Amino acid sequence: MATDLAPRFVALGPWLQGALGARSMAIARMEKLSGGAIQENWLIELVVEGGPRAGAQAWVLRTDAPSTISTSLGRPEEFAILRVVHAAGVTAPEPILLCEDAGVIGRPFYLMARAGGSAQGRKLVRDPGLASFGPALAERLGAELAKLHRVRPPVADLAFLPVPAGHPALTRIARYRADLDALPEGHPVLELALNWLEANAPPPNGVVLCHTDYRTGNYMVENGALTAILDWEFTSWSDPDEDIGWLCARCWRFGNDALKVGGIAGLDPFLKGYEAASGRQVDRARLPYWQVMAELRWAVIALQQGERCRSGTEVTQELALTGLMAAEMELNILNLIEGAGA
Amino acid sequence: MSAGQIDTALLRAAQREFVEKILPGLTGENRYTGAMLKRALDVLLAQATSETAPDAVPQAAGFGAPGALAAALRADRTAPSPALLSALRGFVEAKLRISNPKFLEETRNGPEGARS
Numbered sequence: 476m477a478t479d480l481a482p483r484f485v486a487l488g489p490w491l492q493g494a495l496g497a498r499s500m501a502i503a504r505m506e507k508l509s510g511g512a513i514q515e516n517w518l519i520e521l522v523v524e525g526g527p528r529a530g531a532q533a534w535v536l537r538t539d540a541p542s543t544i545s546t547s548l549g550r551p552e553e554f555a556i557l558r559v560v561h562a563a564g565v566t567a568p569e570p571i572l573l574c575e576d577a578g579v580i581g582r583p584f585y586l587m588a589r590a591g592g593s594a595q596g597r598k599l600v601r602d603p604g605l606a607s608f609g610p611a612l613a614e615r616l617g618a619e620l621a622k623l624h625r626v627r628p629p630v631a632d633l634a635f636l637p638v639p640a641g642h643p644a645l646t647r648i649a650r651y652r653a654d655l656d657a658l659p660e661g662h663p664v665l666e667l668a669l670n671w672l673e674a675n676a677p678p679p680n681g682v683v684l685c686h687t688d689y690r691t692g693n694y695m696v697e698n699g700a701l702t703a704i705l706d707w708e709f710t711s712w713s714d715p716d717e718d719i720g721w722l723c724a725r726c727w728r729f730g731n732d733a734l735k736v737g738g739i740a741g742l743d744p745f746l747k748g749y750e751a752a753s754g755r756q757v758d759r760a761r762l763p764y765w766q767v768m769a770e771l772r773w774a775v776i777a778l779q780q781g782e783r784c785r786s787g788t789e790v791t792q793e794l795a796l797t798g799l800m801a802a803e804m805e806l807n808i809l810n811l812i813e814g815a816g817a
Numbered sequence: 818m819s820a821g822q823i824d825t826a827l828l829r830a831a832q833r834e835f836v837e838k839i840l841p842g843l844t845g846e847n848r849y850t851g852a853m854l855k856r857a858l859d860v861l862l863a864q865a866t867s868e869t870a871p872d873a874v875p876q877a878a879g880f881g882a883p884g885a886l887a888a889a890l891r892a893d894r895t896a897p898s899p900a901l902l903s904a905l906r907g908f909v910e911a912k913l914r915i916s917n918p919k920f921l922e923e924t925r926n927g928p929e930g931a932r933s
Contacts (some may be wrong), residue, residue, distance in 0.1 A: 661887025663875065664905050670894045792857050799860065801922050802912040809906050810924070
């Protein structure tokens with residue numbers, strides 16, 4: 476039974492039928508999924524007759540939200556990344572179809588397989604069963620990240636991703652200084668952090684494919700087990716420890732501060748999974764450095780979001796409140812830097 | 818009341834009535850929006866009643882206004898002194914007393930708060 480579609484989706488069915496090589500095709504359900512300030516995700520259930528995807532299908536349609544942020548990749552690039560990482564064996568949703576024609580639904584979009592479970596970080600870190608499944612989940616996240624980090628440049632299909640010309644950490648520092656320069660006010664704690672990061676940059680670990688937003692809230696969990704790693708829009712070539720520092724940063728523990736790995740487990744099970752799958756020993760002494768980088772990055776993003784409201788570009792209380800969160804990351808930064816012996 | 822002044826009694830009354838009479842009846846996405854509105858009112862009330870303006874903290878410690886201090890730090894990338902770190906901590910804590918006092922408290926008391 477076909478469902479009534481919003482006007483912007485009326486051309487989707489005919490496009491899908493052609494792209495799938497189907498004899499006929501009916502969209503049975505289409506529902507906007509929660510979350511996604513930068514992207515929109517729609518559950519789409521369809522019945523396909525004929526062609527290689529014949530049968531009942533449950534996919535996710537991903538497209539740009541009305542507002543994006545400058546560092547976010549476009550949907551065609553994200554689709555290319557999904558193809559590469561899926562082929563590398565990472566538990567990412569299977570990429571199905573890409574449509575770059577903005578005439579179909581108004582913006583480029585792609586379809587990917589739907590994963591079961593939930594990605595809600597705040598809910599996950601408060602799950603009563605976390606103590607029993609958290610360590611195994613962290614170990615799996617470590618193994619998955621190691622699979623991703625086996626992808627190294629050059630990759631022809633990812634030619635749109637710039638490879639850092641020099642030290643990945645110093646490349647980030649230059650970027651964040653430029654980001655701060657674009658804001659109307661100075662931020663002394665973040666300047667201090669940038670100086671500290673510049674002075675304490677560890678020797679590079681090499682450059683690998685990094686998710687660059689690998690954290691609780693960006694992976695799906697069902698019955699305590701990982702079902703998919705999501706949100707590849709910030710993927711970049713960088714130092715592998717950047718992903719580990721981001722996952723372990725306090726700002727992504729959702730209040731479950733005692734469990735360093737995304738609020739779900741301690742560091743040991745995660746590193747066990749990562750080191751076994753990668754063959755690389757992680758230098759734990761480097762992690763506070765990348766945690767400072769993570770807190771700094773999130774603080775810069777929060778300030779950018781707040782500025783979108785303050786400047787009148789997009790006046791919402793959510794953006795204004797996100798801007799105020801930067802002070803939380805600033806306190807984490809001071810604690811980390813002082814803990815490292817400033 | 819002069820221009821630019823905030824009527825804190827009005828703000829407090831609006832906050833209380835919103836929390837007691839409106840918020841409990843909200844469901845779904847409106848509940849989320851209502852929770853954010855409560856948070857926004859909390860911040861505004863804390864701003865209006867705060868005894869210490871965060872920007873005044875580094876100034877009182879002799880490091881100038883935050884903007885000038887940020888520019889100085891960009892220009893002079895030497896290691897920070899304990900006095901500077903202390904002034905910056907005071908600045909951040911003053912901001913958090915307004916925007917998220919619960920986070921500040923948890924950081925002081927949490928198992929990993931002070932050394933995350």
